[in-house]
Amino acid sequence: MADSEAYLDNWAGTVKVELDSPDLPQAIAVPTEEITGPLSERVQAGWLSKIADVCSKIRDGIQQEIDMSEWSCGLTNTGELRGRTPPMFPNRLDLKYIISGNMFSFTPVAPFSQWTRPIILGTFTVVLRMTLQFDTRLEFAQPGARGPISLLSGHLGFEDARLVSSLDGVPLAGDLIAQKLRAGERKLNESTTPLSSDEFGLPDTNQKIHDKANGLRQVFQNEDTQIPYLGLRAALRGSDFVMVFSKGARPAVPLSTCNCTSKCEMRIHCTCAGVTVLRDDERVLMQRLMSGGTWAVSGISEPGAWWVDGKALGASDGEVVTVRFCTMNQWGRRCGENVSFGFEDVGACFSSDPTPTPSCPPGMRVCPGHGCILPSMACAFER
Incomplete structure (x- = not known):
């Protein structure tokens, strides 16, 4: 099933790798256990590394507005992964990881007395959004950790924030607090935190993909068919995300008259x-x-x-x-x-002056290395 943004919901994020070539009868499936597990597990590991930071970020934001005590924060460890491959953007994968059932609570210190301090309870959903870009080819000469996957964009945000008070329903006091709670909900829903590729192990995954692809070319490479890179197509196929490495459509043509x-x-x-x-x-x-x-x-x-x-x-x-x-x-x-x-040994190289002395028009004079200047202008070589 797809949600309102065309994301495939409840997606495990299973990754499959294939090798395709015009001289092969069909694509060869490649085991992926050594490369990466399901993307849902990789994203969950990244989320677990950020739980403490999220609670701290919310607490710091509240303390900028009001003094408080009795703070508590509880976040869900596991979320739901959703994925899509936009039809207008080949080799791109959009991920959305939704963590529901989160809460925090605190007691404001001022301007209330110790007898009328309300307890504030907040519930919210955390959403991680990431866009992964896959290179169209994997260059064997480049460092493996740099590609073929890059984090095009990524941020952590909040949705469906709801703040309630133990004084809700109490005349005057409840109405006054409600205004501040609605403002707090808007502020939380609008706040975001950027994500980095290191938090989700992309450099390590890239290195494993690079090593596996380097092994794949041994299937059809020999002394006379050195292959400098493999093409790469990445897309959803049913419920699987498939990375297809491929060779070109024709052999190289030897040059003549060199x-x-x-x-x-x-x-x-x-x-x-x-x-x-x-x-x-x-x-x-x-x-x-x-x-x-x-x-x-x-x-x-x-x-x-x-x-x-x-x-x-x-x-x-x-x-x-x-x-x-x-x-x-x-x-x-x-x-x-x-x-x-x-072969002739012609000796060392001598660089020519990139700004040769020009022939200046009337009313101008030569400044070596700078061309023609006005007589009233200073030349650096004359200082």
Whole structure:
């Protein structure tokens, strides 16, 4: 059943993980016990860590308005989890955790005498709201704790606050107190406290997902099909929240007609033809053939770039260096033909002046490093 905000109510938050690929007959289910239990358990653990803070927050708010004594506060340990995946926001999960049956009580000290001090009883519902954003792909090069799940927003709030007094129904005194109680209800219902990802163990969960996904790629990765990332789709499927890791739709296309030149600081710069076949999610890996017939990584391009800079890896001046270029995407890696060229040690790099001396128009003068200025203006280099 869904509530008025389209949240699936009484939701356990069961998480399933699958591996999908065009070269597999069907998605492979992956055990999730090592990643996370039901989301309801994870959210409840976060709530239990905040119970003491919630009571303190309410008490401090009351003490800002009035002196009191005989304070007590009791909160329910377990709530109800609700979830939804907004259709207009892919890879997003909204969570709502509702904790009912909470109460507090106190006795105001002033302006009442010791014979007419009312007992104030408050009841309320605590609601935790969180929006989790799932990355569209999991990069194996990035630190695991940073993704693929992030807390887009989250706060703790109150609903249905109701304050009653032991003097309710007493003429004059009850009416005077009632006005203050209604104001207190509004203040409590409007107050919120931000939530952090650490309170619900997101960094630890992300690391476990990263480690599990890293193991998944071993199912179809070998020396010639290195996979730098997996795609990720996350959505509700019935009563389950499913995370589907996937490969791309086609293998990488090897590049052709690559040319290399020597750069300063013992580096190599290479460009390749076939620009039209590169996509934004593809990179070019440059490897150098070392003695003994092994290939060593020299450099990796930016996504979608058709050129790559790399290290010479100990090449000497005049040595014939052999490199190859492998296009990498989500499907795997494809390497092209070997390219050999004579390496030249051109020495150290010298940065050029980013603000060369300009030719100033009449009525202006040159200030080195700052261009043209008025004669009346001071130049920092002349001080």
